[in-house]
Amino acid sequence: AGIYGSYGSLYMERCLISGNIAGEVEIAEPVTEEIVLGRGGGIYLTAIVAEIADSTITNNDASASGGGIFFTDVSEEPSIVRNCLIVRNEAGRDGGGISVNWYAKPIITNCTVADNKATGEFGTLGDSGFGGGMYCSYHSNTVVTNSIFWDNFAFSSGGQINLGTGFEFDPRPSTLDIAYSTIDGVLEETGIHVDNGCELIGQYDTFDPLFESVGSSFEGRYYLDPTSPCVDAGSGSASGYYVDAGQLEPLLSEPVHVQLSRGYTTQTDYLFDTETVDIGYHYPMVFAGICGLCDVDPNSIEGSPDEPDYIAGDGMINLADFAKFALNWGMADCGTGNGWCDGTDVTVDTLVNSYDLFVFTNCWLEKDEEAPGYATRSDNEEDGDRPQLVWLEEPNSIDAYTEPGNGPPYEIRMSVKPVFDNWTGDGVEYYFCSKYDNAYYNIDMDRTDPANDKYDPTVSDPNYWMTDPSYDEENWQPDSWDIDTWDVALVGRDYTVRARERRSTGIRNITASAESKGSIFGKEYNPPDDGQWLAEYGPDMDGDGELDLITDGRPMLASQTQNSVTMTAMTVVDYDINGEPYTSATYEGGKQRVMYIFERKRNGISEAEHSTDGTDIEDIYGPTWTDTDLLENETYTYTVHTEDRPYGNVGGWSESVAVTIGIIDSELPEPNPAEFADPHPDTYLRRGYDLVLGFYDYIEAVIATDAPNPPGIGVWYQFEIDGAIQQWQISETLLREVSRNSVNTYRVRYRDNFIENVTGWSDPVTTIPIPSG
Numbered sequence: 035a036g037i038y039g040s041y042g043s044l045y046m047e048r049c050l051i052s053g054n055i056a057g058e059v060e061i062a063e064p065v066t067e068e069i070v071l072g073r074g075g076g077i078y079l080t081a082i083v084a085e086i087a088d089s090t091i092t093n094n095d096a097s098a099s100g101g102g103i104f105f106t107d108v109s110e111e112p113s114i115v116r117n118c119l120i121v122r123n124e125a126g127r128d129g130g131g132i133s134v135n136w137y138a139k140p141i142i143t144n145c146t147v148a149d150n151k152a153t154g155e156f157g158t159l160g161d162s163g164f165g166g167g168m169y170c171s172y173h174s175n176t177v178v179t180n181s182i183f184w185d186n187f188a189f190s191s192g193g194q195i196n197l198g199t200g201f202e203f204d205p206r207p208s209t210l211d212i213a214y215s216t217i218d219g220v221l222e223e224t225g226i227h228v229d230n231g232c233e234l235i236g237q238y239d240t241f242d243p244l245f246e247s248v249g250s251s252f253e254g255r256y257y258l259d260p261t262s263p264c265v266d267a268g269s270g271s272a273s274g275y276y277v278d279a280g281q282l283e284p285l286l287s288e289p290v291h292v293q294l295s296r297g298y299t300t301q302t303d304y305l306f307d308t309e310t311v312d313i314g315y316h317y318p319m320v321f322a323g324i325c326g327l328c329d330v331d332p333n334s335i336e337g338s339p340d341e342p343d344y345i346a347g348d349g350m351i352n353l354a355d356f357a358k359f360a361l362n363w364g365m366a367d368c369g370t371g372n373g374w375c376d377g378t379d380v381t382v383d384t385l386v387n388s389y390d391l392f393v394f395t396n397c398w399l400e401k402d403e404e405a406p407g408y409a410t411r412s413d414n415e416e417d418g419d420r421p422q423l424v425w426l427e428e429p430n431s432i433d434a435y436t437e438p439g440n441g442p443p444y445e446i447r448m449s450v451k452p453v454f455d456n457w458t459g460d461g462v463e464y465y466f467c468s469k470y471d472n473a474y475y476n477i478d479m480d481r482t483d484p485a486n487d488k489y490d491p492t493v494s495d496p497n498y499w500m501t502d503p504s505y506d507e508e509n510w511q512p513d514s515w516d517i518d519t520w521d522v523a524l525v526g527r528d529y530t531v532r533a534r535e536r537r538s539t540g541i542r543n544i545t546a547s548a549e550s551k552g553s554i555f556g557k558e559y560n561p562p563d564d565g566q567w568l569a570e571y572g573p574d575m576d577g578d579g580e581l582d583l584i585t586d587g588r589p590m591l592a593s594q595t596q597n598s599v600t601m602t603a604m605t606v607v608d609y610d611i612n613g614e615p616y617t618s619a620t621y622e623g624g625k626q627r628v629m630y631i632f633e634r635k636r637n638g639i640s641e642a643e644h645s646t647d648g649t650d651i652e653d654i655y656g657p658t659w660t661d662t663d664l665l666e667n668e669t670y671t672y673t674v675h676t677e678d679r680p681y682g683n684v685g686g687w688s689e690s691v692a693v694t695i696g697i698i699d700s701e702l703p704e705p706n707p708a709e710f711a712d713p714h715p716d717t718y719l720r721r722g723y724d725l726v727l728g729f730y731d732y733i734e735a736v737i738a739t740d741a742p743n744p745p746g747i748g749v750w751y752q753f754e755i756d757g758a759i760q761q762w763q764i765s766e767t768l769l770r771e772v773s774r775n776s777v778n779t780y781r782v783r784y785r786d787n788f789i790e791n792v793t794g795w796s797d798p799v800t801t802i803p804i805p806s807g
Contacts, residue, residue, distance in 0.1 A: 036094060037077045044084040048318065051076040051089065056096040056104075071156075072097030073133070074104030075123060081107035088318060090119045090253055098156050099169070100133030101125040102147075105140050112139040112177070114277060116292055119253060119315040120147045126156030128196065129169035130186060134176050134208070135200075141177040142168075143277050144268070144294060146256050146315035147186065148245075152196075154189025163189025164227070165196030170208045172200040178212040179277070180268040182243050182256075182314040185218060192227035194218050199229045207231035212238050214269040216313060239263075243314060246302045256315060258300045265301070268311035271452075272298075275311060309408070309451060325351055325397035326457030330358045330377040348540025349402035349457060351394070359394055362386045405543035406453035406462045406533050422546040426451045427515070429529045429553035446527070446553045449515035453533050453545065463536040465509060466516040469528040469550070512536060526554045560613060562628050563606035564686035565674040568657070588691045589661075589672045597664045599693050603630045603657040603674045606685065627678050630657045633687075635671040669694045700791065703738040703749050703784040707794030710782065711736050711766075721772070721801045731778060731801045733768040738784040738793075754781040754795070775803040 036054035037046075056072035075094035077086070091102045101123030105113065120131045130150030134140055147167045154163025166186030170176050183194040192198075194217050199205035207229065213236040219225035228234050244259035258264055269275060272294050294307050298316035301307075307316060329347035348354075359378050365386040368379035380390045407421030429448040453462055518527070530547040568587025587602030607615045608627045619627055664670060671692045676685035711734040723729050738749045750762040755770075756779055772778060779800045785792040 036075070038074070039077070039079045039082045039084060041081050042083075044079070044082055044086075046085070046089055047087045049086075049089040051091045051102075052093045054094045056094075056098075056100075058097050071099070072126070073099040073106075075101045075125070077103045079103065079105050079113060079138075081109050082113070083109050083111045084113040086113075086115045086118055088117050090121075092119070092121050092123065092253060094123045096123075096125045096133075098127045099125055099135070100129045101150060101152075102129075102131045104129070104133045104135070105138035105174070106135045108137045109139070112141045115140060115142045115145055116277065117144045117294060117298075117316050118146075119256060120145060120150065121256065122149050122252060124151045124153055126153055127162045128152055128164040128171070128198075130166045130188070132168040133165070134168065134170045134174040136172045137174060139175045139177075141179075141277055142181055143178075143292065144180045144311065144314065144316060146182045146184070147194075148182065148184045148256060150186045152188040152190075161190075163191075164198060165192045165194075167194040169196045169198065170210055171196075171198040171206070172208065173206045174208045176208070176210050178210065179214050180311060180313050181215045182264065183215070183217045184243060184245070193225060195226045197226065197228045197232045197234060199231055205229075205231060207233065209233045209235065211235040214267065214313060215239070216241050216243055216264060216267075239267075248302055257302045257317065258312065258314065260301050262301075262312075264313035266310040267313050270311055272307040272309065272311040309454075325400045326402065326455070326459070327377070327380045328355060328394045328397045329402070329457060330355050347457065347537060349535065349537060349542070350540060351397045351400045356394070359386070359391070402455075402457040402535065402541050402543065404456060405545045406455040406458075406535060407545065408451065408453060421453065423450045423453065423531055423533060423548035425449070425548055425551060428551045429518075429527075430559045431553060443519040443521050446518045446520075446529075447515070448518075448529055448531075448551075448553075450531055450533075450548055452514045455535050458535045458537070461536045462514075462533050463510045463512050464514050464516075464531055464533045465511075466518075466529065466531045468518060469530075510534070510536075526552055528552045558610060558681050559683060560609040561683035561685045562608035562676045562678050565606070565630065565676050565688040566604045567674070567688055567691070568602040568604045587658075589670075589693050597666070597695065598660055598662040599664065599670065599672070600658065600660040601632070601672055601674070601691075603632075603676075603688070605657055606676050608678045625679065629677050629679060630659070630674055631677055632659045632661075632672060632674045634661060636665075636668055638671070664695045666695050701741060701786075702791050702793050703740040703786055705736060705738070705793075706784075708738065708783045708796040709736040710734065710780075710796055710799050720799065721804055723804065727771060729772050729774045729804070731768075731770055731772050731780075733780050733782070733799070735766045735782040735784075735796070737766050740784075740786045748786050750785050752783050752785070755779075772801070777802055 036051045054075050056075045056078065058072050073096050075096035076091045078100070086103075094101050096104065102120045103115070115132075123131055125133065130152040131147040132140075132142070150166055152163045152166045152169065156162050166188035167183040168176075168178075169192070186194050188196065195210065197208055197210050199207050209232065210226075212234070216239045217225055219240065225240070226234065226238075241263040243264045244262040245255060246257045246259050248254045248257050275292055277292055292311075294311055294316045298307055298318055300312040300314060300316050326347070328351050329349065358376060362375045362378040363386055365375045365379070366384065368375035368384045368386060375386050378386045378390060380393045405421055408424070425448070427447065427449040429446050431444065431446055448466065450464065452460065454460060455462055514533075516531075518529070520527075528550045529552070530550045532545050532547050534542045534544045587604070589599045589601035606628055608619075610616050616627060661670070661672070669692055671690050673687045673690045675687045677683065678685075720733060721729065721731050733753065735751055735753075738751075740748050750764060751766050752762045753760045753768050762785070768780070777800060779798050781795045781798050783793050783795045
């Protein structure tokens with residue numbers, strides 16, 4: 035192996051591990067011969083706490099396992115591999131890029147693992163060649179975040195990752211926790227293979243990272259196209275996020291901080307990684323923020339007692355900066371502890387030498403003339419315009435006035451997407467202001483004092499005053515968020531914000547204002563739950579192992595009458611400003627909070643929104659709606675969503691349900707009114723006696739017809755016995771036990787399959803006792 039680490043701890047940064055081989059070694063013993071397998075072509079780590087950062091591991095080979103890195107054995111804490119390029123390594127059995135074994139617990143973050151191979155050349159054919167990118171087995175636990183596994187190859191399974199159990203007859207399952215990463219392939223052969231008993235935690239994507247090449251070296255093939263979906267797709271801020279052990283044990287004693295903004299890039303346009311961290315390896319940039327790195331003016335020092343929030347530099351490269359370089363010339367112990375020799379180690383290689391001087395001379399007399407901004411321009415920005423800030427959280431109320439116990443002061447919260455400056459990095463400050471009654475104030479000012487009003491009606495640009503930072507230095511702030519407060523509810527204000535470099539002196543370029551956005555104190559912005567159809571479940575009566583649906587609110591044919599459909603939505607919950615359910619379903623004296631809005635489409639075309647709107651306010655908010663006057667042979671599709679009152683926050687739509695209206699039948703069965711048939715020949719006025727039944731009444735109706743069906747088909751019969759109406763039945767006869775001396779009166783009527791098509795009642799017939807004798 036190129037590096038062998040055992041026990042203790044190891045820290046590696048900005049290293050190139052290349053061209054190493056771990057082959058088989060035969061050891062002659064007095065009695066037997068032992069073959070030591072080739073593992074860890076680039077790096078072999080056993081029972082050690084290691085941190086490998088900003089390094090390239092390439093063109094290494096292991097005859098058995100771990101062409102790039104081999105992890106094994108228990109360590110006090112997880113090892114960390116962060117921002118590493120692990121490419122073009124090979125292993126004969128497993129883990130072309132990385133192999134994790136025997137209780138090892140590494141954390142891999144912001145790495146690109148690509149073009150590695152598990153060739154299958156070691157061992158038995160078919161029992162070799164696992165995990166081209168990474169192999170995890172033997173009770174190992176691995177965490178992967180913000181990483182790319184792409185174009186790796188495995189002869190047998192798990193082209194990108196193989197999550198295995200090790201020995202076939204002594205399985206030891208492993209665990210992989212993966213998030214914010216993209217994995218090549220969705221099939222086990224090309225993507226991730228998971229053995230029985232192993233646990234794959236988390237989620238990952240399979241989008242193409244759109245690699246682009248820079249330069250002629252193979253290691254330069256893994257830059258990202260600026261349109262890559264890996265850009266801004268990671269788990270935290272590029273200016274600093276923390277790595278932990280996810281759901282696995284043991285946890286880190288303290289999270290590891292990762293910073294990949296200033297001095298790094300993933301893209302072919304060499305832009306800094308700003309905002310959300312990009313997925314994959316970040317190339318260190320010697321010329322990242324090139325002139326800003328040289329701005330080391332000693333007259334403005336970061337963290338000085340009187341101005342602790344300001345950064346070093348004045349936005350100009352001149353003699354003051356050169357003097358600082360001269361003072362540190364020849365230093366050879368630069369690092370994070372001394373601020374990379376007070377910033378004069380521009381190339382971050384621990385030395386202040388001719389390489390740093392080369393960068394410095396290329397920036398001689400340059401000035402910072404660009405305001406902070408984003409990696410890409412907004413659609414409404416023209417070349418040469420000052421960057422415009424973009425709202426991350428538009429101004430919105432964070433206190434509700436309608437619930438008991440809530441009251442002044444009312445608050446409005448807002449934030450913008452943090453900007454990045456090519457000179458000062460994330461050394462940026464912000465100024466939030468509000469407009470009310472043609473007056474402009476910083477939101478931290480006393481608005482009862484007219485002297486704080488910065489509005490001048492004679493100037494066409496009402497935000498003109500923000501181009502002169504001298505008027506109100508104290509209210510610039512490093513935070514990209516702010517909260518405004520006021521004592522009166524339902525007062526509205528408009529807000530905007532600008533940004534500039536956070537310098538104590540020198541050049542401070544100011545951005546354009548964010549688009550003005552308004553909000554209202556005491557207004558709640560949380561929507562109710564999404565619309566959904568009513569569904570109630572009962573016991574499992576059919577024995578299929580699932581609860582039976584006993585109430586179905588979806589619009590279906592079963593609920594269809596002739597030309598109308600009835601549907602019922604689930605009663606939903608609305609939420610207050612704190613995200614908690616309202617304690618009452620009503621407001622302002624009994625008005626319902628939630629309205630249910632139904633939409634229908636006929637043959638795929640939206641016709642109208644139909645709410646349960648009416649003259650009776652109690653009916654406006656009911657979750658049941660009947661759609662009427664539907665056309666035959668047409669298909670109607672229904673959805674429902676919710677909206678709260680009085681704020682108008684809209685919930686999501688339910689699933690759509692289609693109903694096809696058949697031929698509408700308005701014809702009644704014949705004869706109408708219904709009729710009884712002639713008395714049965716074996717009865718006495720329809721009453722008889724049977725040895726089994728005893729005395730009985732036998733009633734028979736005329737068989738009805740319902741065009742175009744044949745007689746008796748599609749017809750239902752309903753009998754009335756002594757004024758009591760019976761259930762509908764499909765038989766035209768009625769047979770029932772009676773007492774010998776009872777007197778009973780019967781009527782009958784018909785309907786067809788549409789419950790509204792009902793005939794009139796027949797004339798009554800009466801059965802009388804059978805005479806004795």
